[in-house]
Amino acid sequence: MNAPPGKPSFAALVPLRGGSKSIPGKNIKPFCGQPLCAWTLRALLDCGMISRVFVSTDSEEIAAVARSIDSRILIHPRPTHLAADNSTTEEAIYDLIDACDIPEKYLITAQATSPQTTHHDVSAAISHLAASGADSLVTCVRTRRFFWNDDATPINYDPARRPLRQRWNGTLMENGAFYISTVDRLRERSARLHGKIAVYEMDESTSIELDELSDWEALEATFRRNIAG
Numbered sequence: 001m002n003a004p005p006g007k008p009s010f011a012a013l014v015p016l017r018g019g020s021k022s023i024p025g026k027n028i029k030p031f032c033g034q035p036l037c038a039w040t041l042r043a044l045l046d047c048g049m050i051s052r053v054f055v056s057t058d059s060e061e062i063a064a065v066a067r068s069i070d071s072r073i074l075i076h077p078r079p080t081h082l083a084a085d086n087s088t089t090e091e092a093i094y095d096l097i098d099a100c101d102i103p104e105k106y107l108i109t110a111q112a113t114s115p116q117t118t119h120h121d122v123s124a125a126i127s128h129l130a131a132s133g134a135d136s137l138v139t140c141v142r143t144r145r146f147f148w149n150d151d152a153t154p155i156n157y158d159p160a161r162r163p164l165r166q167r168w169n170g171t172l173m174e175n176g177a178f179y180i181s182t183v184d185r186l187r188e189r190s191a192r193l194h195g196k197i198a199v200y201e202m203d204e205s206t207s208i209e210l211d212e213l214s215d216w217e218a219l220e221a222t223f224r225r226n227i228a229g
Contacts, residue, residue, distance in 0.1 A: 009104040010180075011052045011124065012044040014112055015092040016060030016066070017083040022212050027112050028065045029216075031224045037062070038069045039115035044108065045070055046119035049126050051104060056092050058083035076100060076121065077191060097186050110178035111193055113210040117177045118205075125200040129180055135195030137180040141207045144170035145176070173197060175207050 016037055020026040024091075028035040044053045055066045056078045063075045068220075076099060082091050093109060096102070106129075110117065129137045144165050147155040155173045157163060181192045208219050 008106060008130065010047075010050045010106045010108055011054065011104040012047075012050050012110060013054045013056060013066075013093065013096055014040055014110050015045070015060045015078075015089055016055050016057040016059070016112060017078065017089070017092075018057065019083065019085060021061065021085070022214060026045060026210065027157050028062055031115060031210075031216070032220055035128060037066065037112040040110050040112045040117055041066065041073060043071055043117050043119045043122055044110060045124040047126075049123060050108065054096060054100070056096055074100075079211060081099055086163065093181070093186055093192060094189065095149040097183065102183050106180055107183050108178055108180050108228060110140060111176050111209070114175065114177040114206060115223070116206040116208075116209070121202060122178065125178070125180065127197050128200050132198040133196065134198035135182050135185065136193045137198040137200055138193055139174040139175055139177040139179070139200050139202050139206075141175045141202055141204050142170045142209070143173050143204070144168055147171070172201065173207065174203060176209050177202060177206055180192075 014037060016027040023029065027037050031039065041053060044050055052074060053072065054074045054076050055063065056076045057063050057066070058078045058080050064077060066073050076096050078092060078095060082095050089109065093107065108122065125137055125139065146157050149155060179192045181194065184196045205222070209213055210216050210219060
């Protein structure tokens with residue numbers, strides 16, 4: 001987990017607050033035999049470009065689980081008022097930046113609710129960021145579904161010229177897996193996406209985020225089939 005010398009440096013953050021109303025204890029709930037957060041944390045730890053991995057949490061139980069996953073994980077205690085239902089990810093990012101010495105040039109903020117993320121995804125996204133000369137990066141999936149506004153106006157296609165799905169490029173949609181941001185811009189209180197933004201496209205199967213119990217059951221079944229295969 002040491003960045004190659006002479007290359008831009010990356011730290012990583014996984015925000016893991018204790019409260020979750022939709023799925024109680026979600027971040028450490030067993031998912032295919034491991035705590036949910038273990039999948040994302042190991043993907044980051046296995047990426048050779050990342051020098052340090054932080055967990056920001058208000059829960060000592062979550063902190064203990066994170067420590068048990070790998071001793072290299074650095075725990076940052078998050079203040080309770082920044083771990084409420086209405087707290088934003090940006091607030092957790094700014095808190096880490098303010099409290100910890102972050103000499104790395106970039107911060108990767110990854111979500112435990114996207115366990116499909118692999119270290120190959122993270123490495124490829126870093127390479128794409130460098131090649132594009134961007135300041136920040138968002139992960140997306142390509143969807144070939146037609147979207148409409150509440151006022152019955154189309155968002156991403158012309159109904160008079162309805163495209164054939166197999167010949168249509170579709171629309172990119174954020175999947176919430178991870179974001180890459182410039183640390184200096186975060187210190188200035190920029191949003192996690194700023195300046196020139198690059199998009200890293202992930203497989204369509206990564207569009208599922210574990211926000212509801214039905215999502216959990218569907219994704220866990222898919223994971224188990226892939227492991228068995």
